[in-house]
Amino acid sequence: MSRDRVIQTAIAFIDEHGLPGLTMRRLGNELGVEAMALYRYVPGKEELLDGVVEALIESMRQDEDVLDTPSDGWQDFLIRLAHGVRRVALQHPKAFPLVASRPPEAPWLRPPLRSLAWVEVFLSGLLAEGFTEDAAVAAYRAYTSVLLGHLLLEVSNHGADVGPLDALGEDSGDDPEEAADASTVRDYPVVHRLRAQLSQDHAATEFEESLEELLGRMTLLRNEHSQS
Amino acid sequence: MSRDRVIQTAIAFIDEHGLPGLTMRRLGNELGVEAMALYRYVPGKEELLDGVVEALIESMRQDEDVLDTPSDGWQDFLIRLAHGVRRVALQHPKAFPLVASRPPEAPWLRPPLRSLAWVEVFLSGLLAEGFTEDAAVAAYRAYTSVLLGHLLLEVSNHGADVGPLDALGEDSGDDPEEAADASTVRDYPVVHRLRAQLSQDHAATEFEESLEELLGRMTLLRNEHSQS
DNA sequence: ACCTGAACACCGTTCAAGT
DNA sequence: ACCTGAACACCGTTCAAGT
Numbered sequence: 001m002s003r004d005r006v007i008q009t010a011i012a013f014i015d016e017h018g019l020p021g022l023t024m025r026r027l028g029n030e031l032g033v034e035a036m037a038l039y040r041y042v043p044g045k046e047e048l049l050d051g052v053v054e055a056l057i058e059s060m061r062q063d064e065d066v067l068d069t070p071s072d073g074w075q076d077f078l079i080r081l082a083h084g085v086r087r088v089a090l091q092h093p094k095a096f097p098l099v100a101s102r103p104p105e106a107p108w109l110r111p112p113l114r115s116l117a118w119v120e121v122f123l124s125g126l127l128a129e130g131f132t133e134d135a136a137v138a139a140y141r142a143y144t145s146v147l148l149g150h151l152l153l154e155v156s157n158h159g160a161d162v163g164p165l166d167a168l169g170e171d172s173g174d175d176p177e178e179a180a181d182a183s184t185v186r187d188y189p190v191v192h193r194l195r196a197q198l199s200q201d202h203a204a205t206e207f208e209e210s211l212e213e214l215l216g217r218m219t220l221l222r223n224e225h226s227q228s
Numbered sequence: 229m230s231r232d233r234v235i236q237t238a239i240a241f242i243d244e245h246g247l248p249g250l251t252m253r254r255l256g257n258e259l260g261v262e263a264m265a266l267y268r269y270v271p272g273k274e275e276l277l278d279g280v281v282e283a284l285i286e287s288m289r290q291d292e293d294v295l296d297t298p299s300d301g302w303q304d305f306l307i308r309l310a311h312g313v314r315r316v317a318l319q320h321p322k323a324f325p326l327v328a329s330r331p332p333e334a335p336w337l338r339p340p341l342r343s344l345a346w347v348e349v350f351l352s353g354l355l356a357e358g359f360t361e362d363a364a365v366a367a368y369r370a371y372t373s374v375l376l377g378h379l380l381l382e383v384s385n386h387g388a389d390v391g392p393l394d395a396l397g398e399d400s401g402d403d404p405e406e407a408a409d410a411s412t413v414r415d416y417p418v419v420h421r422l423r424a425q426l427s428q429d430h431a432a433t434e435f436e437e438s439l440e441e442l443l444g445r446m447t448l449l450r451n452e453h454s455q456s
Numbered sequence: 457a458c459c460t461g462a463a464c465a466c467c468g469t470t471c472a473a474g475t
Numbered sequence: 476a477c478c479t480g481a482a483c484a485c486c487g488t489t490c491a492a493g494t
Contacts, residue, residue, distance in 0.1 A: 001477085024468060036469080037478050045468065097329055100380060107385040108426035119426075120416040127418065137425040141434060149377020152328060157335040188348040190355065197365040198336035198347075206369060217441060229458085252487060264488080265459050273487065 001031065003041040007051040014052070014095040024048075053102050056092060057115055060084045068121060074129035075215050081122070082147060082211055085112055089151040093158040100152055110144040112151065135221045142221075146214050154203040229259065231269040235279040242280070242323040252276075281330050284320060285343055288312045296349060302357035303443050309350070310375060310439055313340050317379040321386040328380055338372040340379065363449045370449075374442050382431040 009030055014022055024045055028035035042048045060066050066084035070077035089096040089112075100111045113119060119140065126136040185192050237258055242250055252273055256263035270276045288294050294312035298305035317324040317340070328339045341347060347368065354364040413420050 023466090025466085034479055035467095036471095036480085039469075040477070101325055101329060104384060106427075107429075108423075110381055111384075116412060116416045116419055120419050123422060124418040133422055133425060137422055140426075141430070142438070145377040145381055145434070145438065146373075147377070148380060149373040149375070152376060152380070153338055153373055156332060156339075184344060188344045190352040191344055191348050194351060194361055194365055195336075197361060198368075199334075201335075202366075202369070206373070210370070210373065213441070213445060251485090253485085262460055263486095264461085264490095267488075268458070 001033070001037075001041065003051070004055075006031070006038060006041045007048065007055050010048055010052050011055065011092065011095055014098075015092055018094050019098065049098060050102060052095060053099050054115060056088055056095060056099060057085075057112065057118060060088060060118070063087065067125075070125050070129050074126055074131070074218075077125050077129070078143065078215065078218075079211060082143075082207075085147055086151060086154075086207060089155050090158070093155040096155045097152065100148060110141065110148075112147055113140070113144050131222050135218075135224065138221055139218050142214060142217060146210050150203075150207055150210055154207070157201065157203070229261070229265075229269065231279070232283075234259065234266055234269045235276065235283050238276055238280050239283065239320065239323055242326075243320055246322050247326065277326060278330060280323060281327050282343060284316055284323060284327060285313075285340065285346060288316060288346070291315065295353075298353050298357050302354055302359070302446075305353050305357070306371065306443065306446075307439060310371075310435075313375055314379060314382075314435060317383050318386070321383040324383045325380065328376060338369065339376055341368070341372050341375070359450050363446075363452065366449055367446050370442060370445060374438050378431075378435055378438055382435070385429065385431070 006027070010022060010027055013027060013030055017026075023035075024038055025035040027048075028038055031038075038048075042051065060081075063084045066080050067077055089099075096112075099114065102111075104111065104114055109116070109119065113122060122140055122143070123136050126139055127133070131139065185195070191198070234255070238250060238255055241255060241258055245254075251263075252266055253263040255276075256266055259266075266276075270279065288309075291312045294308050295305055317327075324340075327342065330339075332339065332342055337344070337347065341350060350368055350371070351364050354367055355361070359367065413423070419426070
């Protein structure tokens with residue numbers, strides 16, 4: 001038993017049962033122990049969740065496709081990092097919203113790149129590639145904003161169920177074909193007509209396009225001299 | 229007493245005490261009634277929160293600067309709408325994350341524009357302005373993604389405190405000057421050096437810039453013939 | 457018609473006590 | 476050193492009972 005085992009088990013539990021299902025008592029049970037025993041390894045549930053977030057983003061360190069430092073240009077570097085974050089999000093769709101919703105340690109540690117270690121990697125990578133300090137910081141802000149918006153939406157279309165409360169064994173219930181019941185949709189003719197298009201999943205290509213756009217914006221940033 | 233009064237009181241309560249502080253029992257108390265009385269107006273806490281989300285975004289209807297239909301071009305239309313959403317987010321920073329985290333009724337009702345009514349307004353506005361159906365749908369996706377990413381980050385730097393759990397009367401504690409304690413920051417030289425820049429708040433101008441970029445992308449979308 | 461009291465099955469967390 | 480039992484102060488929710 002160790003802090004790390006507690007946190008890894010919590011991640012597995014969230015993946016399987018959803019965030020609202022995670023309980024100190026149930027997590028203890030999963031580990032073959034009473035809930036009170038967990039307090040030896042973690043100060044409380046809040047800190048457990050912070051540990052989960054940290055473990056998730058730190059898990060990118062094991063990802064060989066994510067670089068510590070640019071080796072083939074800053075664009076390649078940022079693309080690899082973005083895909084690394086996306087992989088984490090898609091592997092843990094029910095846990096990822098925690099990365100967005102836990103209060104950050106500092107206002108400038110922005111989800112989803114919210115550890116000092118990764119911010120350091122990001123900024124020093126760009127500086128090494130010729131970004132000014134102001135441009136690197138501006139790039140960090142734009143980058144996190146795009147990743148957060150896209151991944152949160154993508155993940156919510158997978159296993160979301162992330163609200164502050166929700167049943168543990170919730171059976172998905174309604175036929176997906178008629179979610180947001182049809183009688184209401186019919187009152188909105190354009191939505192009704194575009195139903196098919198709206199339901200299509202283009203998350204992957206949208207991600208690539210947003211990323212490309214973002215890199216384009218950064219190229220401009222990089223070549224500006226002053227950044228207000 | 230009415231469903232609406234319950235929901236409005238819930239919003240005010242969240243604004244003041246934070247999301248984790250909201251409890252059926254405390255909300256009843258706020259209304260001078262026992263918790264059990266609320267169940268006459270709302271089926272449960274889940275539905276209460278859904279009602280809060282709906283009330284928040286529907287409150288934009290009262291906003292005179294937000295148009296129902298484009299009157300001065302689609303760009304003006306979308307800019308007004310974006311500022312309307314941002315105003316709601318900034319007026320209710322502690323409640324806004326609910327808009328992002330409640331499971332959407334359908335996968336194509338994307339936060340923060342997650343009501344049929346507003347999606348209808350959005351899409352029919354763009355169609356009336358010469359967008360093809362595919363372009364309008366693609367625009368909806370890009371637009372929601374940008375708004376969500378930016379506003380969630382902006383709001384989390386205001387009154388966030390939004391995690392699934394948190395103390396009610398949490399005293400903000402640490403000197404903001406030294407959040408994420410300094411001894412650790414010193415281990416990351418670039419972050420340490422760029423501390424000042426990282427702490428600056430450029431949310432408003434970043435918002436305008438992202439929006440401008442987004443509209444630029446949409447102009448291209450609008451002029452394409454086929455959209456895969 | 458609207459609200460309440462009492463109860464149920466849960467929570468997170470503390471702490472003295474066991475081994 | 477590590478875990479447990481019992482307890483405390485809360486939750487959301489149900490339901491018979493009050494007025």
